[in-house]
Amino acid sequence: MMQFRLEKRREPSKAMLYGTPIVAVLLTMIVGAILFSLIGFDGVGAVREIFITPFTNTYKWQDLGVKAAPLIIIGVGLSIAYRANVWNIGAEGQYVVGGLAATGVALATYQMTGWWILPLMILAGMAGGALYGAIPALLRTRLGVNEILTSLMLTYVSVQAIYYLVRAPWKDPMGMGFPQTRRFAADALLPNILPGTIVHAGVPIAIIVALVAWFVMSRSVFGYQMRVVGAAPHAARYGGFSENRTIWLAFLVSGALAGLAGALEVSGPFQRMVPGFPTNYGFTAIIVAFLGRLDPLGVIFGGLVIAVTFVGGEIAQTSIGLSNSATGVFQAMMLFFLLAGDLLVRYRIRRVTPQAEARA
Amino acid sequence: MTLSRRSMLKAGVAAAALPLLGSRAFAQTEPLKVGFMLIGTVNDNGWNFGHATGAKYMKDQLGDLVAEPTIVENVPEGPDCERVLRELAQSGHKLIFATSFGYGDYVIKVAQQFPDVRFEHATGYQRSDNVGTYNARFYEGRAVCGTIAGHLSQTGKAGYIGSFPIPEVVMGVNAFVLAARKINPEFTITPVYISTWNDPAKEADAARAMIDQGIDIIAQHTDGPAALQVAEERGIVGGFGQGADMSAFAPNAQLTSIIDNWGPHYASAAQAVIDGTWVSQDVWPGIKEGEVEIGAYGPKVTEEVKAAAEAVKNGQADGSLHIFTGPINDHTGTERVAAGVTLTDAELLSMDWYVEGVIPPA
Incomplete structure (x- = not known):
């Protein structure tokens, strides 16, 4: 009987490392087309509608930008944290708290006007997200509690906070009893940057965030610290970089960025806080961060690819009647190919002679 | 493409104004495309299934006057539904049913951008010139x-x-x-x-x-x-x-x-759009109807x-x-x-x- 063993490559090829996401997307398209043809759909049509149509229709560019923006902003924050081996799984919760903090400002200033309201909401959102991210950081650094669990579970707490706030203290007096806040006043709404489109200011902000993060990560001491602590914890300790400090920084930065995305979403597309505000952007951004190789510029690519599957999935539903679940299949396939590709880039498969069996 | 559709619609409205020619001439050239936006899946055996059954009834009743209904499933009550509504309107659907309460804000918003598309929002309370609401008792x-x-x-x-x-x-x-x-x-x-x-x-x-x-x-x-x-x-x-x-x-x-039993309402609303007699209204029938x-x-x-x-x-x-x-x-x-x-x-x-x-x- 043949046996195989995974053997770590000494130096994974740079080109392959950055090539796998592209290969994963291509493989998803090919296998997807075959798979859906086999079960009796127009497989090629499905792939065309999901992956190509969003690019050929100018209206869809707007949708892509709007859908990708929060994914990119959160994904950039997560890529920084994950680089430092800090596993913030609760970006969804920090996104929600950021949205709630911005909503709090919008409602408190409801009767007021002024250019300062929106910037204040955005700052409040970032502060809210950072503070919410500080809880798992505190628990990890002081008590050694695993941050994956705490950050994840705090997400569910934040969702309950929305339900409570929109049902009682923040309920829209004109909302027919529906649990939602009132629609924000004009000065609390995120402006559209292109008249006649739906592209709001969050889209350029997402690009700027990614560029700034790329610059900081590759050119500053902070970025160096995050990378070193993640890649070589022992060396980092000798170098005088504190592990606790890194955990704090990772959570504050990724929390603040998730909070920023929350503030932008609630003031832009949502325009009010509703129970449906948590739309899993925080979780989807985890895929985005890995698809982007934990590199802020790569995250832009990752965010766009995932946005394409969402937008294209809807097109496929309206144009060729492909079920919504197909979108999920395509996303899952992409992640599968990406992870499998990663494994093969970092490890090689070796055939081994099974010694145990030989002896028996 | 869009242009020809628009002129087609104008022709249809003109035809509907002439009682003898009627709207069938228009309908035969291009069947009405009707879109349905659902919050869940059609196989939930409940609410969404009911709407899908109604869509099918409409198609059975009106035959070639309407195209095969387009059903978009699992659309959350938030900005995502705005995109789906626009997608439906842009792809030539002239009658769109939004079948969950939380779609309301977005239906009103998108309807402003597509004055020649009729929208109907189930269980809602916000209406405008091209947005009607319907519910059941x-x-x-x-x-x-x-x-x-x-x-x-x-x-x-x-x-x-x-x-x-x-x-x-x-x-x-x-x-x-x-x-x-x-x-x-x-x-x-x-x-x-x-x-x-x-x-x-x-x-x-x-x-x-x-x-x-x-x-x-x-x-x-x-x-x-x-x-x-x-x-x-x-x-x-x-x-x-x-x-x-x-x-x-x-x-x-x-x-x-x-x-x-949404079918009769869907059939009559689609017929009204075909005939050019659709107006925004609030209907609330029950057991009697x-x-x-x-x-x-x-x-x-x-x-x-x-x-x-x-x-x-x-x-x-x-x-x-x-x-x-x-x-x-x-x-x-x-x-x-x-x-x-x-x-x-x-x-x-x-x-x-x-x-x-x-x-x-x-």
Whole structure:
């Protein structure tokens, strides 16, 4: 009987490392087309509608930008944290708290006007997200509690906070009893940057965030610290970089960025806080961060690819009647190919002679 | 492409203005494309299934006048639905049904950008020139269910799984317990709100928790059969199908079901768009018009109870019975509706208080 063993490559090829996401997307398209043809759909049509149509229709560019923006902003924050081996799984919760903090400002200033309201909401959102991210950081650094669990579970707490706030203290007096806040006043709404489109200011902000993060990560001491602590914890300790400090920084930065995305979403597309505000952007951004190789510029690519599957999935539903679940299949396939590709880039498969069996 | 469609529509409107030519000439050149936006999947066997069945009925009735209906599933109540609405409007759908309450803001917003597309929003309250609303008097069906519950319940306690405490849901809870208390004056109902229209796990959890607290009847205003399945499993008296017949999931526990029959409305709305006679309006038909139907009765419903249920159904159909006729007290015992007075539709559609017998959620 043949046996195989995974053997770590000494130096994974740079080109392959950055090539796998592209290969994963291509493989998803090919296998997807075959798979859906086999079960009796127009497989090629499905792939065309999901992956190509969003690019050929100018209206869809707007949708892509709007859908990708929060994914990119959160994904950039997560890529920084994950680089430092800090596993913030609760970006969804920090996104929600950021949205709630911005909503709090919008409602408190409801009767007021002024250019300062929106910037204040955005700052409040970032502060809210950072503070919410500080809880798992505190628990990890002081008590050694695993941050994956705490950050994840705090997400569910934040969702309950929305339900409570929109049902009682923040309920829209004109909302027919529906649990939602009132629609924000004009000065609390995120402006559209292109008249006649739906592209709001969050889209350029997402690009700027990614560029700034790329610059900081590759050119500053902070970025160096995050990378070193993640890649070589022992060396980092000798170098005088504190592990606790890194955990704090990772959570504050990724929390603040998730909070920023929350503030932008609630003031832009949502325009009010509703129970449906948590739309899993925080979780989807985890895929985005890995698809982007934990590199802020790569995250832009990752965010766009995932946005394409969402937008294209809807097109496929309206144009060729492909079920919504197909979108999920395509996303899952992409992640599968990406992870499998990663494994093969970092490890090689070796055939081994099974010694145990030989002896028996 | 868009241009030709627009001129086509103009031609269609012009044709509709000429009584002899009629609209068929237009319709034959290009069948009307009708879009449906659903919050869940068509195979939820409940609310969304009901709308998909209605879409199919429309197609069967109108034949070649309409294209195969386009159904978009699993659209969340948020900015995502705005994109889907625009997608439908841009791809030539001239009549779009948005079938969940939370789509309201976005329907109004997108409708402004597409003045030549007609939108209809189910269970909503915001209208504009090209946005109409439609709903069904589900509370009439709840009154029938409440009557059965009042007769069959041994503990006199029912649970009610709701999504959000909006008037639509509150009205259903109230109608149910008002009817049950006509049979058993001690009857109480406990609503639980799970903040979603469709989450089988949450629905089942809520059902289990309430059964543990001693209820033996369960009703729900959420989309699927999960609560009924729990009722079947636990062997309590039973529950009611919501939106469609769910007896396949709970052959013993389903006492009856409220079936949403949207088909006739969808067919007439599509016909009106084809004829060029569509106007924005608010329609709210019920048992009388056949939009709300009571399904087959389950094996536990005796002849006597069946007769009582039929009496409530027929009374509402011929107008002799309105469940919201006073005297009605609120849950604190204060009189809210005087004897002989019936709540108006406007009062029902803004109902934010519970009647006596409801144990309000904390």
